[in-house]
Amino acid sequence: MAPGDHKPPQEALSSVGFPASLRMLSGPLSVSSPESSRTSRTSMEVDNNKTPAPLAQSSGGGASSLQVHALRLGPGQELLSALRAFVAERRLRAPFVITCVGSVTSATLRLADATAADSSQVLRLSGRFEIVSLVGTLNPEPHLHISLADGRGSVVGGHLLGDLSIFTTAELLLGEAEQLLFSREHDPRTGFPELVVERRQQPGGGARGGAGEETGS
Template sequence: MSSVGAGSSMQVHAVRFGPGQELLAGLQAFVDQRRLRAPFIITCVGSLTKATLRLANATATNTNEVMHLNGRFEIVSLVGTLNPEAHLHISLSDGEGKTLGGHVLGDLEIFTTAEVVIGEALDLQFVREMDEKTGFPELVVRTRSD
């Protein structure tokens, strides 16, 4: 795999999603509509009623380490890249302040709001290629050529 370690100029986008929307699909649609080629999450605040997360013990051959959440949760962190195969991790806090998190698989149903600030590295392109060592599609950073 080839990767670029170079810096880039950045553009900032902001979007708000409302009750009942699915956050991951909304983010992917936002990225597609604007044709962002190296997008990433800068910050996010909001709340969810559902989430499906893959836990840390999961491997390419053991994908059963999945948690389905239902209830009311505050989004206390959302990080990752939003290339065509988004790679996001989320931390959620429940009604008692207990925090849990993992790799976002989807089903992120918004309770009240999700306010997201997205950065785009204007000089780069993010793609994912299968990594034989990990068994997962991993990030490859390329210099933009357009």
């Protein structure tokens, strides 16, 4: 490398001053998927003698730009209620969890065998657990799946019902699809209110929301 070609390392992002129990940073990102790109990704080689199945249900939203929110929750906070409060405060209309790391001392999960008619398949956890994964949508009612590892590394997961008490920390990145609107409608095939994705109307035209209901598995 010739003298003068060396570039100094990029400075680390400084933290933003918020109360210790809730540190957050949010801002827009220019991340979008052009319609042509989306079409090319979903175009796959298929057997000409077979009719391909639909690629998605209720996917009328199309591409959207992305806004990212970062927050940290502290010991003793309940994660699910804190996320609900954050979504309401920021008036997010198409939010979802990008990633989460942290630890908890309790959790209540609904397991895979549960149905709308039989919701008794519930697991209540108590102890110290690492958050291995947390994914899902947050509006109008959170539909989140979580994986938790105990002190021996054994992992359990399911649909998050609540009681997710934070042990040391929970560091989250949340996304907001700025041109989309998430709502829920009853799906007779599953018995649960399932996700519906729509385009937001232009300012002044109003937009369709959704009722807060328990979501599917």
